[in-house]
């Protein structure tokens with residue numbers, strides 16, 4: 398399926414693949430149905446013609462002929478409905494297949510994107526883009542597109558019929574239609590399209606902020622705040638409101654004009670009829686006038702339909718644009734020159750990385766080398782770039798400058814599978830799935846036996862977790878009150894990494910939320926996991942990295958100090974100060990609130 402060379406409805410049909418023909422057939426059927434639906438008007442004209450021909454002596458009316466016209470009108474109307482029902486059947490089939498194709502294309506594409514993309518785009522936002530936009534386009538294909546085609550065919554057929562009976566009255570009606578259409582165009586121009594874009598953006602932002610608000614409710618309650626503490630949510634609502642109001646106001650003038658014009662047929666046709674009627678042609682002229690007055694008022698409904706389908710078309714176009722934006726996200730390119738590293742040392746050579754959309758680099762000219770089986774620790778203030786450095790190794794992101802390599806091979810030249818097999822990472826934000834503990838473990842190694850899983854759980858000090866649930870490792874997490882503490886979750890994540898037994902370990906050592914007993918157990922699990930491995934460790938509690946082979950102190954993405962613990966202490970720089978501050982904070986904790994300067 399080609400991307401980007403088409404836009405709007407053409408692009409939407411492209412998503413349908415071979416099923417797009419169903420949509421095309423639906424539009425043709427809807428067009429035929431519209432013509433059939435207009436035919437009863439002709440029967441009505443014929444009835445009027447026969448009645449006017451015998452006026453004032455109605456006893457001369459050919460009742461049989463009139464009854465035939467009636468039956469003909471009914472048959473035509475019923476076939477119109479049948480064609481319309483068939484059109485809807487085809488359009489729904491086409492719409493379902495298109496939505497399915499669209500969703501599977503997006504999901505396959507998401508699977509190829511760098512993992513970092515997901516840290517910048519919340520799952521709520523992605524869900525909204527995928528669900529709302531595909532359902533909007535599905536609705537458009539199932540209902541609005543066939544209706545739109547039907548309305549356009551109706552409008553064209555009406556034009557032909559209007560000119561056919563009396564070109565003067567027809568010309569007047571067409572003039573009204575042209576003016577109505579022009580006014581309508583004012584409402585569906587490029588400016589309206591940009592309103593539609595702003596509207597979608599504002600609605601997306603409001604949705605995101607609502608999710609953040611709900612997530613933050615515990616904080617609001619704890620600190621006795623009100624909704625106004627969520628200024629950004631409030632601002633998003635106001636932005637949405639202003640946007641919608643501005644759009645509605647911009648439509649006010651054209652909308653009023655449109656309604657007045659399309660409903661003005663009586664006001665125009667009656668004076669025109671008075672001017673045009675002649676004694677010699679009054680019968681046939683009256684016949685045409687009555688017919689036109691009926692017909693023209695019917696055209697108001699058709700124009701209304703086209704107007705609203707224009708708004709739906711703009712919404713569908715915008716939805717397609719948003720889906721294409723997602724599909725345009727650049728995937729991680731799988732190397733064609735795959736190399737297999739024969740060592741597992743990790744090296745950063747002059748690496749600079751800036752997050753998409755950020756002004757300043759998160760890492761600047763970073764050089765580091767973790768020899769096989771050794772441990773390098775990253776320390777530094779919050780936001781100094783420690784996590785970013787670790788995420789470049791499994792290619793959450795690719796740096797703009799410099800090279801990250803394993804065993805001398807750039808990570809970009811290692812296959813995704815090989816790369817992931819070599820690395821186990823345990824980050825602060827532990828992700829456990831809503832499946833059994835056993836299946837959570839097997840996510841790291843699908844072929845692991847139950848015994849191997851139990852062994853890994855034992856080494857990660859998880860025996861107490863398994864024992865407390867009657868179903869042991871078959872306990873399903875996150876359901877029926879099965880919830881784990883932060884420390885327990887991290888131990889399970891460590892067990893998963895131990896089971897994977899990868900040669901390179903990336904560790905974000907965050908034990909801030911663990912109680913002393915948990916912390917001690919996590920420490921034992923860390924030791925088990927890292928034994929004999931190449932380890933890049935992000936340290937929050939300095940004593941855990943005292944024995945690291947090298948410690949790098951980061952500040953605003955650059956290395957400001959490096960060396961062993963003893964060397965850095967002797968240097969008396971930032972690390973030595975951090976160490977002293979850490980000792981002080983411990984002393985403060987032991988003193989239960991009293992400050993004991995050391």
Ligand SMILES: Nc1ncnc2c1ncn2[C@@H]1O[C@H](COP(=O)(O)OP(=O)(O)OP(=O)(O)O)[C@@H](O)[C@H]1O
Pocket residue numbers: 516517752753755759777778779780781782783784785786
């Ligand atoms: N997904 C992201 N998108 C944009 N900017 C980001 C993203 N993640 C981090 N940053 C920015 O990059 C910089 C480095 O962040 P990073 O998370 O690497 O720091 P850190 O040293 O690990 O912090 P902490 O100790 O608090 O975890 C910060 O300025 C942060 O705001």
